[in-house]
Amino acid sequence: MSRSRTLLRSLFSLAGACLVTASVATPAAAVDRIVLVSWDGIRRDVLRDLLEWQSLGEAPKLCPQARNEPIMPTECNGYLTCLPTLCNFQLIDSEVVEGKPLTRPQHAQMLSGYGPAETGAITNAGVNSLPPGFTVYERIHATRPEIFNVHIAGRKYIGQGIIRWAVESGALDLDLRRGGRDNYTGINTTKRVVTALDAIGDQPFFMFIHYKAADVLAHRSGDGGSQYREATIQNDVQLGEVLNLLIARDLLPTTEVFVTTDHGFHGIFHVNASDPLITRTWFASLRHDIAEPVGSVLDVTPTMLTTLGIPLSTAEPPYRGRTLVP
Numbered sequence: 001m002s003r004s005r006t007l008l009r010s011l012f013s014l015a016g017a018c019l020v021t022a023s024v025a026t027p028a029a030a031v032d033r034i035v036l037v038s039w040d041g042i043r044r045d046v047l048r049d050l051l052e053w054q055s056l057g058e059a060p061k062l063c064p065q066a067r068n069e070p071i072m073p074t075e076c077n078g079y080l081t082c083l084p085t086l087c088n089f090q091l092i093d094s095e096v097v098e099g100k101p102l103t104r105p106q107h108a109q110m111l112s113g114y115g116p117a118e119t120g121a122i123t124n125a126g127v128n129s130l131p132p133g134f135t136v137y138e139r140i141h142a143t144r145p146e147i148f149n150v151h152i153a154g155r156k157y158i159g160q161g162i163i164r165w166a167v168e169s170g171a172l173d174l175d176l177r178r179g180g181r182d183n184y185t186g187i188n189t190t191k192r193v194v195t196a197l198d199a200i201g202d203q204p205f206f207m208f209i210h211y212k213a214a215d216v217l218a219h220r221s222g223d224g225g226s227q228y229r230e231a232t233i234q235n236d237v238q239l240g241e242v243l244n245l246l247i248a249r250d251l252l253p254t255t256e257v258f259v260t261t262d263h264g265f266h267g268i269f270h271v272n273a274s275d276p277l278i279t280r281t282w283f284a285s286l287r288h289d290i291a292e293p294v295g296s297v298l299d300v301t302p303t304m305l306t307t308l309g310i311p312l313s314t315a316e317p318p319y320r321g322r323t324l325v326p
Helices: 002-025 044-051 103-110 136-143 160-169 187-200 213-221 226-248 297-307
Strands: 033-039 074-076 079-081 090-095 148-153 174-177 205-211 256-260 280-285
Touching (some): 033 226, 033 297, 044 226, 044 280, 103 160, 136 297, 148 160, 148 187, 174 187, 187 226, 213 226, 256 297, 280 297
Parallel strands (some): 148 174
């Protein structure tokens, strides 16, 4: 773990500054590789508390810990942070805007750009699924078939109800189950990224990765304790490992990496669509190329397509969200 974090810190100290500066100074252009990561159920206020864990100059105190080895905060952006990987990303506020604030309906919107008005009501327990042609995978495949589409997620809530038609049409090239028991660290999910990168080779790709441990632990013990926060920190650890995998294959300089969430939490639930602790979310970009001050879950797919140079104007039905990058 320490070796990977050292590698990641070296990336940002030696190359990361140039990467970010170049992306800010240069007009956005179509790219060939995207990684979209979903941290399931991460409250926006908790995320910011962990990002700005302590002020500089204070004696460092351990980051929240329940199951794994304790982690000390590190310096980043004027604070001591418990999320040293995400700290290098540009972060904006976002919102859950339509439908139930549950995993399946919000990921259906995230991975399609459409809400209940276009898809009908999608719930965790319902039978409704995304209609044919709606997923980001199908949109990408229709315009840029050379791009290798990868979906790494659990079957129950981000499976057939979302990707059925993408699989049946051949638009989704690789469908991998999210990793199993790993002490709520996400390590086994990250191992699927290795499998995916081996299958992709040097092809252009779009990869979605879903980490669910924080959501599971919040449902069991609530969002007020150390287990939920430690799982959020472990998400950050795995994000660092994903970046390291891209570094090792010399892919990071040409890969866009985005991170977001589907909903927040309040206690052990996230069912109240009027509760700001649940509906306030966030969106992050490694390249610091977000041009909008606030986003929504409906903006994610348009942002992915724009980043790949795919026009939004041809989409039918039209997107009601917009791209968050130029």
